Amino acid sequence: MNFSTYRTLIRCFQQAKELSRGIQSLSPAANLINHPSTSLQSNMSCTQTNHLLQTQSLILHQVRGIRKLYPDPFEQDPEYFILPEEKTHLDLHHVPELDNNGPVLSQKVQEAVNSNTLGRLFAIVYIGGEQRKITQEDMILVNGFFPPQIGDKIRLEKVMLVGGKDFTLFGRPLLDRNLVKVEATVIEKTLSHVKVHYTQLKRYRRLKLHQNRQTVLVINSIEVDPSSLSQS
Amino acid sequence: MLNVNMGSNVIPSTFLRNVMKNGIGRHVCQLQRVTLSLCKWSPGSAPAREFVEQDMVDFTRQNPGIVFYLKPRRHRSPVLKAEYLNGYTEEIDLTKLSREEINHWLGLLKGRSGQQIVRLRKDFHTDTPSIQGVWNPFLFKDTELSIKDVRDPSLSEYISPFKSATEKLLELKKKSGAS
Numbered sequence: 001m002n003f004s005t006y007r008t009l010i011r012c013f014q015q016a017k018e019l020s021r022g023i024q025s026l027s028p029a030a031n032l033i034n035h036p037s038t039s040l041q042s043n044m045s046c047t048q049t050n051h052l053l054q055t056q057s058l059i060l061h062q063v064r065g066i067r068k069l070y071p072d073p074f075e076q077d078p079e080y081f082i083l084p085e086e087k088t089h090l091d092l093h094h095v096p097e098l099d100n101n102g103p104v105l106s107q108k109v110q111e112a113v114n115s116n117t118l119g120r121l122f123a124i125v126y127i128g129g130e131q132r133k134i135t136q137e138d139m140i141l142v143n144g145f146f147p148p149q150i151g152d153k154i155r156l157e158k159v160m161l162v163g164g165k166d167f168t169l170f171g172r173p174l175l176d177r178n179l180v181k182v183e184a185t186v187i188e189k190t191l192s193h194v195k196v197h198y199t200q201l202k203r204y205r206r207l208k209l210h211q212n213r214q215t216v217l218v219i220n221s222i223e224v225d226p227s228s229l230s231q232s
Numbered sequence: 233m234l235n236v237n238m239g240s241n242v243i244p245s246t247f248l249r250n251v252m253k254n255g256i257g258r259h260v261c262q263l264q265r266v267t268l269s270l271c272k273w274s275p276g277s278a279p280a281r282e283f284v285e286q287d288m289v290d291f292t293r294q295n296p297g298i299v300f301y302l303k304p305r306r307h308r309s310p311v312l313k314a315e316y317l318n319g320y321t322e323e324i325d326l327t328k329l330s331r332e333e334i335n336h337w338l339g340l341l342k343g344r345s346g347q348q349i350v351r352l353r354k355d356f357h358t359d360t361p362s363i364q365g366v367w368n369p370f371l372f373k374d375t376e377l378s379i380k381d382v383r384d385p386s387l388s389e390y391i392s393p394f395k396s397a398t399e400k401l402l403e404l405k406k407k408s409g410a411s
Contacts, residue, residue, distance in 0.1 A: 122363045132356065135363065137256055139248050141355040150343050151259040163364060185255035189343030193243070193351040216248065216345075218255040 109167050110226035119165045121222040123182055126158035126174075134182070138219045146215040148186045153220070156182040162224055169224070178228040181221070188216035245351040251318055254345065261297050262346045265315040266338070269305035280310035282331045291338065298342070312337060316346025 092102025112118050122135040128142040148154050159180045162169045169175060191211040199206050254260055268288075270280040284302065292300050305311065309327040312334070316322075322344075324337050370377065380387065395403075 120360060120363055122360075134356075135358060135360050137359065139250055139357040141248055141352065143355070150261065165363060168364070185259055187250065187255040187259060188345040189340070190345070191340065191349060193349055211349075216250075218250060220256065 105167075106226065109169075109224075112164075112166065118224070121162060121164050121224060123159050123163070123180065123222050124161040125156045125182055126160055127156060127217075131160060134219045134222070136219055136222060139187075140217050140219070142215045142217065143192075143212060145213065146189075148215070150186050150189055152186045154184055154186065154217075156184055162222065164224075176228055179225060181223040181225070183220045184217040185220055186215060187218050188214075190214050190216075243351045245353050247353055248355065248357040249347070250357070251345050251347065260317070261295070261342065262317045262344070263298055263314055263342050264317055265299045265301065266341065267301040267303055267313040267315075268310065269303040269308075269313070270310040271306050271308060272304060274307055276308075276327065277310045279329060279331045279334060280326055283334045287331065287335055295342065312341070314341040314344075316344070318346045320346040320348065 092098075092106055094100060095102045098105055120135055122133060124131050124133050126132075127140070128144060128146065132140050134140060157177065159175045159182055160171045160173055162175060162180050169179070190213075192214050193211070195210045195212070197206075197208040197210060250256075251262060252260070254262070268280065268284070270284070271277040272281070288300065288302075292298070309325060312324045312326055314322045314324075322341060324341070326334055326337070329337070
């Protein structure tokens with residue numbers, strides 16, 4: 001199977017999935033009859049598309065002639081990865097570790113922000129496949145492909161944690177976009193030093209020289225907006 | 233600066249540095265001057281000439297802060313020379329490079345900050361390593377530990393990950409007692 005046929009197959013699969021979803025939305029009662037065992041709404045669409053997924057992967061197996069142990073992520077249903085809202089959204093009223101005093105504590109944080117006693121903040125951002133700890137005026141080096149050019153001001157969106165002297169906010173796994181704002185400037189785009197990959201076997205000798213791309217960022221600001229804490 | 237106190241067998245290394253605190257307030261492109269020396273006749277300089285005809289004006293328009301010089305160099309391969317704000321110069325021999333490759337190298341020179349490419353020991357730099365205080369093994373531990381003798385048997389006691397039968401029975405007893 002060449003690449004274009006593979007792509008068409010994927011497209012057909014997506015269309016079929018959308019169609020099945022549409023049918024579900026039109027007649028949820030009929031769907032319930034088909035699958036009386038499933039109780040959750042999110043499970044329903046999964047079961048509907050399950051046999052489609054299997055056929056697709058079966059065809060691929062036939063062509064490749066290999067046996068796969070794990071399904072590829074794109075073959076899985078995207079809804080499989082969707083977490084329930086209670087796991088993605090912070091509900092401060094039900095945090096047993098804080099003795100269910102979440103709202104009070106968040107209010108304290110808000111007061112601290114408003115009274116300008118927050119001090120220097122630090123954050124852990126996910127960038128370049130790594131978790132990096134940063135504060136203001138820090139420099140971090142990102143390895144590999146990174147499209148922004150020098151002088152670009154970017155906002156680091158995947159913030160996993162923000163902390164100050166007296167508080168820490170953990171994301172599960174990421175913090176809300178409205179809660180934190182981390183800004184950085186690209187100051188340098190270079191290559192690394194020459195890395196040597198030398199292999200020597202019997203009657204085989206290779207010298208490979210390699211330089212990978214590197215980007216240096218300066219962190220300009222880390223800001224916390226506590227107003228979104230009180231809403232949740 | 234390069235670390236001087238190193239053996240001869242070691243790749244020289246530095247730490248990540250920010251020249252002139254660039255980017256904290258305003259960002260300044262560190263590349264100031266580019267000189268392209270090329271021959272107007274020899275075939276070795278043909279891609280460089282192509283570059284001058286097609287891409288050079290675009291580059292200068294996009295980067296008004298960078299001065300671009302052209303210099304004749306008869307019967308030799310073309311050379312790209314970049315000069316940075318900190319006085320560092322870098323020369324790239326453009327022998328057998330195509331027009332696109334010349335563009336790529338120019339883009340690389342523009343992105344650099346005028347520091348030599350050396351092995352970096354750390355991929356970050358921070359002036360404030362810790363904000364909430366440095367972690368130590370006794371953080372959030374019971375203060376009783378500090379006056380405890382090292383030979384105390386309670387410290388070397390085996391803690392089983394599983395519940396023993398007596399513990400389970402005690403739990404059952406507790407539950408039944410509560411209900």
